[in-house]
Amino acid sequence: MAIKAVVFDFGGVLIDWSPEYVYSRLIPDATERRWFLDNVCKMEWVVQQDGGQTIVEGTAELVAKFPEHEALIRAFYERWQEMLGGVLEDGVALVDALEAAGVPLFGLTNWSAETFPYAWERYPVLQRFREVIVSGRVGVVKPDPAIFTLMRAEIERHLPGIAPHELVFIDDNARNAQAATALGWHGVHHTDAAHTEAQLRALGLAV
Template identity: 40%
Template sequence: MKPKAVVFDIGNVLIEWQPERFYDAEIGEERRRAMFSAVDLHGMNDAVDRGGHFTDTIYATADANPDWRAEIRLWHDRWIELASPVIEHSVRLMKALQARGVPVFSLTNFGIQSYDLAAGYYPFLREFDRDFISGHMGVIKPDPAIFERLEADSGLAASELIFTDDRADNIAAAHLRGWKTHHFTSPQGWADRLVAEGLLDATEAR
């Protein structure tokens, strides 16, 4: 059965998300490794993605770790540099699907304020047919509840959805609910899958 809606993750699917790469360039790989070992920065980011205030959460973590205070604040103050660049081919796929009349949803671990910041730089983030943003939902992938909420709110059955994400644990959680899934490793692989599903033709998927 052809999917009735396509669900996109955002980080590393539509926008590159590589905090380690940013910090390697700023402070060097050795210091970055030391900082990430000393401070649970991804846990801090998860708290933002669950709805914690972007500024308050990051600055509190910085203040609690004075040896790394300035570096941690960069996660906030230069955040858009962590969340870049755009993966242009993926954005073209999103727009091609919509041009065909295929609904496109986001399902993303993203904070409330950080999403608003990103959307100011990347206008396509305001162009989904439906937004499912973890900060507003109070739950993050791969918790099964976030997939269940999307089904309930969209009115679509699991079997009517196809979802791409770069993280295997998120893909596994969606697969367990009966969603069609695609583990994103490159935009070309995703393009090929959309063609195989009959959602785009080869020209549209370029």
């Protein structure tokens, strides 16, 4: 068995992103902040924008549902750039090692089409992949099998005839990694770089 390509998720693997960076200042009380992020600006809502809904629509929808939290809701995307903590150097080191070994690299990320350009312009590591699929641009999000089908189609343009078992997918979300595994890929749940590196080595990759 030989791995012929590796697909990277971005947030949590290569880029540090957390709403806590903004809301720890807006809602100092940890319990109140956790309630707000679990019940108002929750990840299910963020994923709607990652899936193609516009920020204007998503914000209006949530403000209508929680008018008493309007200012805090609007802050989510108005201050979204402050949620980026920079690159995760240990993740970038994995890209460096695989690239040095000549392994074709691709990107597959759940990200709003409206906010992704900001990161693309500021973090050069994102531009090192042969192809990148952004969920907000294609209108489907992980773990939907459809987005993996789209990714595989892009990979096949570079590597005709590649089989699922020749692909590795690295994601910090276990559900997304499991979805790739269910499709015959090697899904790697990224909890830290050392653990991911060990799994890549077990698959025969030089990292």
